[in-house]
Amino acid sequence: MTHVVTRSCCTDAACVHACPVNCIHPTPDEPDFGTTEMLYVDPSVCVDCGACVGACPVGAIKPHTRLGEDELPFVDLAAAYHQVERPRALQAAVPRTPRLVSRGGRFDVAVVGSGPAAMYAVEELLKNDAVRVTVLERLAEPFGLARWGVSPDHRRTRAVRSELSRILANPRVTLRTGVDVGHDVSLDELRAGHDAVVWAGGASAPRSATLPGTVAAVDLVSWWNGHPEHVEPPPGIDAVDVVVVGAGNVALDVARMLTAPPEVLARAELTPRVRERLAATAHRHVTVAARGPGMAAACTTSELIGLAALRDRAVRVTGLEPLRGVEHGLAAHRASVLARLAEAPVERSDRSITLALNDSARHVGDAGLVVSAIGHRLPDGVPLPVDPATGALAHERGAVVDPVTRVPLEGLYCVGWAKRGATGFIGTNKACARETVRSLLQDANRLVAV
Numbered sequence: 001m002t003h004v005v006t007r008s009c010c011t012d013a014a015c016v017h018a019c020p021v022n023c024i025h026p027t028p029d030e031p032d033f034g035t036t037e038m039l040y041v042d043p044s045v046c047v048d049c050g051a052c053v054g055a056c057p058v059g060a061i062k063p064h065t066r067l068g069e070d071e072l073p074f075v076d077l078a079a080a081y082h083q084v085e086r087p088r089a090l091q092a093a094v095p096r097t098p099r100l101v102s103r104g105g106r107f108d109v110a111v112v113g114s115g116p117a118a119m120y121a122v123e124e125l126l127k128n129d130a131v132r133v134t135v136l137e138r139l140a141e142p143f144g145l146a147r148w149g150v151s152p153d154h155r156r157t158r159a160v161r162s163e164l165s166r167i168l169a170n171p172r173v174t175l176r177t178g179v180d181v182g183h184d185v186s187l188d189e190l191r192a193g194h195d196a197v198v199w200a201g202g203a204s205a206p207r208s209a210t211l212p213g214t215v216a217a218v219d220l221v222s223w224w225n226g227h228p229e230h231v232e233p234p235p236g237i238d239a240v241d242v243v244v245v246g247a248g249n250v251a252l253d254v255a256r257m258l259t260a261p262p263e264v265l266a267r268a269e270l271t272p273r274v275r276e277r278l279a280a281t282a283h284r285h286v287t288v289a290a291r292g293p294g295m296a297a298a299c300t301t302s303e304l305i306g307l308a309a310l311r312d313r314a315v316r317v318t319g320l321e322p323l324r325g326v327e328h329g330l331a332a333h334r335a336s337v338l339a340r341l342a343e344a345p346v347e348r349s350d351r352s353i354t355l356a357l358n359d360s361a362r363h364v365g366d367a368g369l370v371v372s373a374i375g376h377r378l379p380d381g382v383p384l385p386v387d388p389a390t391g392a393l394a395h396e397r398g399a400v401v402d403p404v405t406r407v408p409l410e411g412l413y414c415v416g417w418a419k420r421g422a423t424g425f426i427g428t429n430k431a432c433a434r435e436t437v438r439s440l441l442q443d444a445n446r447l448v449a450v
């Protein structure tokens, strides 16, 4: 028997330290931690002690014997990771974070933004007793996309906010909400008052200017998550036929939420007003139009497993490419989930989701609502240099640099989506924050040495 990590895993690694036999991987010290879709228990090592279950903030870990039928694919996924992917990943090594050399006083850091990346950077910085952190957040509530992005029907994932609250509760942290850095206070003022500034402002502006008649997924998601700048629903919210352009996890979130029956909406974290509005459309058919093949679609395998598990609406995959030569590892499991969805009999249902692969959105003309879910970018007006090659901030291992000369801008660092572009999961920001804090502490120690 073994314990198993399931769909809601947000890769924050809280379980890793709870495990007495170190069988949950990749750990934050391992090279593939920054890119993994989820963590996996090694079934050959797990002693079934259950210690990881209570440590998980989102209830993602279960004993093998308590898995629902829909969760059984996660058993094979874990075995595939440990047998195939992990041995490959271990060939690269990750450097350790230095301690801050004592300088006899306090070391003040300003962190701009309060999303997951900011919180993990704060957690890493606080390991040094001299550090005091001021977190500056533009909105009235903290936690960025962990509050305004994660889908309301994924309540377990949303529970990661309690873990982020724990970081914020440290007495060496001050949170200032309603402060827009660049408008209410300048970056230069922050630099003058702190030993270092970490920019963690995210990159959640829609990637391309939204076409007429098209709604950006992030605007729709912001509305149902109660974002203060998106109080009214976008036009077309009552449409029966909807096309979502893009095939990442956000596209699948939109498809699930728009087709959710009243029982699911009742359990989702929504205001009564939003719940009522979403429930008003009893019939809805959503086509998620993916330009490329299923094996390359941006959505994770665990979200595809979640899609296949929906019993209260019809789900199918069309246009699946021939799946040859994928016999091993995590790819083989993705292929089998896609094949099962493609072969499923077409059911009549008031609510349906069609994942249309290798499709350049030819259904758009018939739709009452078109949602663009093709990714995100840095918002305009960020007061730091952008790297034209990546569209994210110009940096070297988290230290902000001039994009042309690559010379570091002293005391300025970046983390999260602002640093990497809009890729990765909540927990991906942990490894990212470690790299940035490592650079920050190395620079601070160098200054003490001279």
Ligand SMILES: Cc1cc2nc3c(=O)[nH]c(=O)nc-3n(C[C@H](O)[C@H](O)[C@H](O)COP(=O)(O)OP(=O)(O)OC[C@H]3O[C@@H](n4cnc5c(N)ncnc54)[C@H](O)[C@@H]3O)c2cc1C
Pocket: 009, 010, 011, 112, 113, 114, 115, 116, 117, 118, 136, 137, 138, 139, 142, 143, 144, 145, 146, 148, 149, 150, 151, 154, 157, 179, 180, 181, 182, 200, 201, 202, 203, 204, 218, 221, 250, 253, 415, 416, 417, 418, 423, 424, 425, 426, 427, 428, 429
């Ligand atoms: C719709 C959506 C759903 C997602 N769902 C999941 C999921 O289910 N599971 C998962 O693992 N990952 C999910 N992700 C990805 C995850 O949310 C990101 O990896 C993560 O939030 C990035 O963290 P961040 O801190 O870099 O940015 P953000 O979370 O965007 O945080 C940035 C913060 O900075 C603040 N800010 C910006 N500019 C300023 C300024 N000038 N001054 C002060 N404050 C500022 C913002 O208000 C915000 O609070 C989702 C992403 C999206 C877009």
Ligand code: SF4
Pocket: 002, 003, 018, 019, 020, 021, 022, 023, 024, 041, 045, 046, 047, 048, 049, 050, 051, 052, 053
């Ligand atoms: S059940 Fe125990 S041994 Fe198994 S993964 Fe969880 S903590 Fe580790």
Ligand code: SF4
Pocket: 005, 008, 009, 010, 011, 012, 013, 014, 015, 016, 039, 055, 056, 057, 058, 059, 060, 061, 427
């Ligand atoms: S959410 Fe965190 S604690 Fe839970 S299984 Fe995933 S990595 Fe482990």
